[in-house]
Amino acid sequence: MKAFVKQITPPFLLELGKRLLRGSPKPVDERLSSSDIVLTNKWFAGNKENWEIIISDLNPTKILEIGSYEGASACFLIERLAGKSDIELHCVDTWEGGIEHQAGGEYSVNMNSVESRFKHNTGLAIQSAPHKVSLVVHKCYSDVALVKLLADGEQGTFDFIYVDGSHQAPDVLLDAVLSFKLLRVGGVLAFDDYLWMEGLPGQCDPLRCPKPAIDAFININTRKLKILRAPLQQFYVVKLSD
Numbered sequence: 507m508k509a510f511v512k513q514i515t516p517p518f519l520l521e522l523g524k525r526l527l528r529g530s531p532k533p534v535d536e537r538l539s540s541s542d543i544v545l546t547n548k549w550f551a552g553n554k555e556n557w558e559i560i561i562s563d564l565n566p567t568k569i570l571e572i573g574s575y576e577g578a579s580a581c582f583l584i585e586r587l588a589g590k591s592d593i594e595l596h597c598v599d600t601w602e603g604g605i606e607h608q609a610g611g612e613y614s615v616n617m618n619s620v621e622s623r624f625k626h627n628t629g630l631a632i633q634s635a636p637h638k639v640s641l642v643v644h645k646c647y648s649d650v651a652l653v654k655l656l657a658d659g660e661q662g663t664f665d666f667i668y669v670d671g672s673h674q675a676p677d678v679l680l681d682a683v684l685s686f687k688l689l690r691v692g693g694v695l696a697f698d699d700y701l702w703m704e705g706l707p708g709q710c711d712p713l714r715c716p717k718p719a720i721d722a723f724i725n726i727n728t729r730k731l732k733i734l735r736a737p738l739q740q741f742y743v744v745k746l747s748d
């Protein structure tokens with residue numbers, strides 16, 4: 507299947523898109539119980555079915571995640587992928603929170619506790635993983651981390667990149683452009699919260715959400731990527747060329 511993904515045949519993409527829309531028929535196997543991993547929200551829970559399908563076809567071993575929070579998506583990746591082979595997982599987060607996490611924001615929270623939970627949760631997931639997990643934590647702004655990875659020669663080396671950091675349109679656009687450079691041909695770029703908007707009093711600010719940035723990125727790169735048909739809460743594209 508991996509060779510298939512590398513060739514990026516349209517039938518494979520069509521089939522993957524169809525399966526994403528249908529959802530996974532198998533129940534999700536939870537290796538770690540809720541008492542092991544401490545999560546205070548269910549933001550990631552709804553994405554698991556689609557991710558099961560994508561990662562089982564792609565089998566990524568080198569992954570980059572922008573926005574880790576308390577580690578829900580990172581732990582899912584460790585559990586699923588390090589059961590099969592060694593993996594390298596890069597997690598980028600300031601652990602300062604986005605605008606929505608600041609005092610007075612919609613999801614106001616103590617980010618020091620969030621970071622402690624990330625360490626606790628990923629530590630547990632790594633401990634129970636049968637294969638080696640090289641976890642590289644970049645505690646900084648995503649633009650700094652991604653530019654540094656490019657400067658270190660990591661262009662085109664990642665199999666799967668998850669963009670779930672800042673939800674402000676200018677930041678999302680920068681994350682998308684830099685991530686696309688880091689992604690290998692045949693790799694998958696996943697965007698969270700395509701239709702998310704802050705619950706601001708009065709009208710919503712169209713620049714304080716990911717959609718305009720994801721749309722602009724997709725339109726500009728339309729000849730270099732393939733959109734996977736999936737429910738719109740997340741947006742998945744396959745890189746076709748540099």
Ligand SMILES: C[S@@+](CC[C@H](N)C(=O)[O-])C[C@H]1O[C@@H](n2cnc3c(N)ncnc32)[C@H](O)[C@@H]1O
Pocket residue numbers: 549550572573574575576577578579580598599600601602603604646647648649670671672673677
């Ligand atoms: C929605 S949360 C990530 C959720 C996580 N992927 C999960 O599955 O639970 C967004 C995270 O992005 C981080 N963040 C926001 N803006 C950032 C930026 N410009 N650079 C790096 N991290 C950022 C925040 O600190 C926060 O922890």
